[in-house]
Amino acid sequence: MTIRPMVAIRNVDKTFGSYQALDGVSLDVMPGEVTCLIGASGSGKTTLLRSVNQLHPIDAGAIWLDGELLGKRQVGQHLHLLSDREIARQRRATGMVFQRFNLFPHMTAVQNIMEGPIQVQGRPAREVRAEAMDLLARVGLADKAGNYPSELSGGQQQRVAIARALAMKPKLMLFDEPTSALDPELVGEVLAVMQELARSGMTMMVVTHELGFAREVADTVVYMDAGRIVECGAPTQVLADPREERTRNFISKVLK
Amino acid sequence: MTDRSKLAPGYDDLHGKPVAKRLHWGRWMAAGILVILLGLLVRAFARGQIEWSVVGQFFTAQAILAGIVNTMFMAVLAMFLGIVLGIIVAIMRLSSNPVLVSVAAGYTWLFRGTPLILQLLLWFNIALVFPTIGIPGLWEGRAVDIMTPFVAALLGLSLNQGAYTSEVIRAGIISVDEGQHDAASAIGMSRMRALRRIVLPQAMKVVLPPLGNEFISMIKTTSLASVIQYPEVLHSAENIYFANSRVIELLIVAGLWYLIVVSALTPLQMLLERHFSRGTARRAK
Ligand SMILES: Nc1ncnc2c1ncn2[C@@H]1O[C@H](COP(=O)(O)OP(=O)(O)OP(=O)(O)O)[C@@H](O)[C@H]1O
Numbered sequence: 131m132t133i134r135p136m137v138a139i140r141n142v143d144k145t146f147g148s149y150q151a152l153d154g155v156s157l158d159v160m161p162g163e164v165t166c167l168i169g170a171s172g173s174g175k176t177t178l179l180r181s182v183n184q185l186h187p188i189d190a191g192a193i194w195l196d197g198e199l200l201g202k203r204q205v206g207q208h209l210h211l212l213s214d215r216e217i218a219r220q221r222r223a224t225g226m227v228f229q230r231f232n233l234f235p236h237m238t239a240v241q242n243i244m245e246g247p248i249q250v251q252g253r254p255a256r257e258v259r260a261e262a263m264d265l266l267a268r269v270g271l272a273d274k275a276g277n278y279p280s281e282l283s284g285g286q287q288q289r290v291a292i293a294r295a296l297a298m299k300p301k302l303m304l305f306d307e308p309t310s311a312l313d314p315e316l317v318g319e320v321l322a323v324m325q326e327l328a329r330s331g332m333t334m335m336v337v338t339h340e341l342g343f344a345r346e347v348a349d350t351v352v353y354m355d356a357g358r359i360v361e362c363g364a365p366t367q368v369l370a371d372p373r374e375e376r377t378r379n380f381i382s383k384v385l386k
Numbered sequence: 387m388t389d390r391s392k393l394a395p396g397y398d399d400l401h402g403k404p405v406a407k408r409l410h411w412g413r414w415m416a417a418g419i420l421v422i423l424l425g426l427l428v429r430a431f432a433r434g435q436i437e438w439s440v441v442g443q444f445f446t447a448q449a450i451l452a453g454i455v456n457t458m459f460m461a462v463l464a465m466f467l468g469i470v471l472g473i474i475v476a477i478m479r480l481s482s483n484p485v486l487v488s489v490a491a492g493y494t495w496l497f498r499g500t501p502l503i504l505q506l507l508l509w510f511n512i513a514l515v516f517p518t519i520g521i522p523g524l525w526e527g528r529a530v531d532i533m534t535p536f537v538a539a540l541l542g543l544s545l546n547q548g549a550y551t552s553e554v555i556r557a558g559i560i561s562v563d564e565g566q567h568d569a570a571s572a573i574g575m576s577r578m579r580a581l582r583r584i585v586l587p588q589a590m591k592v593v594l595p596p597l598g599n600e601f602i603s604m605i606k607t608t609s610l611a612s613v614i615q616y617p618e619v620l621h622s623a624e625n626i627y628f629a630n631s632r633v634i635e636l637l638i639v640a641g642l643w644y645l646i647v648v649s650a651l652t653p654l655q656m657l658l659e660r661h662f663s664r665g666t667a668r669r670a671k
Pocket residue numbers: 146147149150151169170171172173174175176177178
């Protein structure tokens with residue numbers, strides 16, 4: 131018996147105006163695996179993550195999450211676009227962490243985490259608060275529950291953002307350069323939380339320039355260039371012994 | 387600690403030398419001139435043809451008090467409806483539905499493009515166009531009975547206010563970072579819920595100072611409703627001076643009341659602004 135992929139991306143195209151940001155991208159992400167996406171600026175990494183989370187529609191191809199087609203429904207030979215409401219429901223299965231944290235500034239750390247479960251899932255506040263406090267403890271911020279984002283460091287904000295995404299109990303976590311906006315000494319604390327999350331069996335897609343993290347944590351490393359996947363394989367292969375010239379150039383540039 | 391003997395010589399640290407107070411000549415002169423001018427002004431009014439006892443007598447007259455209550459009632463109600471309307475129109479304007487966008491733009495264009503006093507007169511005289519109004523088959527009434535001064539003033543003021551408020555709120559919504567929409571979507575919020583829970587509360591911070599301004603302006607604008615016989619404070623003052631000819635005294639009474647009400651609102655506005663800036667202004671530890 132073959133295992134069903136958590137994410138199956140098939141021939142996805144995405145253009146912005148006349149610019150092709152994704153060009154026939156196909157990829158499988160297996161349950162419990164960590165896939166790191168690397169590539170130069172503008173190669174389409176963010177666009178791919180946003181497509182998986184349906185933050186924008188794709189032009190062609192299909193994305194499946196845990197066996198469910200995203201954004202469309204097949205009726206006989208025809209495809210029907212899902213309503214905004216149904217797309218919002220599908221998004222709940224995916225958590226996303228942004229480069230610029232995007233915490234809600236008018237809510238405290240614990241309110242940020244409780245917002246989704248209470249407002250979107252309609253769960254009782256008492257139960258949600260207990261879970262939120264557990265999540266804060268898990269990311270090492272139990273004492274910061276009542277602080278507003280403006281009162282937290284970048285690294286602390288990003289850890290709250292991770293807890294906020296986890297509060298929805300997602301099947302898949304997307305990370306878009308989660309440490310790029312951080313001061314160097316704060317990168318480690320966020321990577322440590324992500325590493326712990328990977329060890330706990332979460333399926334993750336991570337856009338990152340931290341090749342050390344990719345080498346240590348990733349099951350698969352994907353190198354993208356100009357909207358295409360150029361190389362995809364185990365970190366030992368893609369990072370240490372790339373087959374493609376372009377991959378080799380990119381890695382030597384990042385390591386410099 | 388730095389070795390003192392290695393520092394360059396000849397630079398005194400000026401320790402123990404007192405700093406002389408600066409004399410603010412400009413400020414003293416300006417204040418002096420102002421006091422003289424104020425004195426002249428007070429003298430002019432004291433000697434002028436104003437019966438201050440009449441001002442005092444009518445300041446708390448029944449009709450004047452009822453007038454200021456009516457003014458406030460109308461201002462609060464029209465502002466409330468104006469804000470509700472403004473939010474709806476702003477959301478329509480930012481939607482992806484081209485029909486809604488043009489309806490919203492048309493509304494703003496129409497009500498911002500014509501004088502308020504003209505709109506008030508039109509609503510008040512609507513019976514000339516539609517003798518009966520209502521919902522066909524369900525309920526109908528004579529326009530002259532329905533379009534009382536109160537209804538006409540409320541309709542005119544709130545529709546006009548909605549047009550201005552929608553622009554203020556639209557600017558507030560646009561000022562909220564794109565990433566907030568993404569974050570709200572990513573936790574599975576619908577567009578409307580994200581707007582209500584995430585975007586509008588943050589927009590409020592930007593929107594409140596201009597809305598406070600608009601409300602103050604609204605309190606004074608209700609005086610226009612006197613032309614359609616709505617009994618607000620200026621209308622009451624007019625009615626009294628038509629009878630006793632104390633024109634200036636009663637205008638002063640009305641003016642004082644406007645000043646009192648507007649002054650009372652400033653601390654209220656500060657409280658509201660503080661509430662909606664939570665999370666951005668660092669709290670004192
Ligand atoms: N909303 C948009 N409108 C127009 N062009 C866009 C938009 N989003 C992305 N693009 C373009 O698509 C291309 C891919 O962008 P994307 O953000 O996916 O790159 P990236 O690999 O994430 O780069 P970076 O490492 O800089 O984040 C870029 O050339 C970008 O200019």
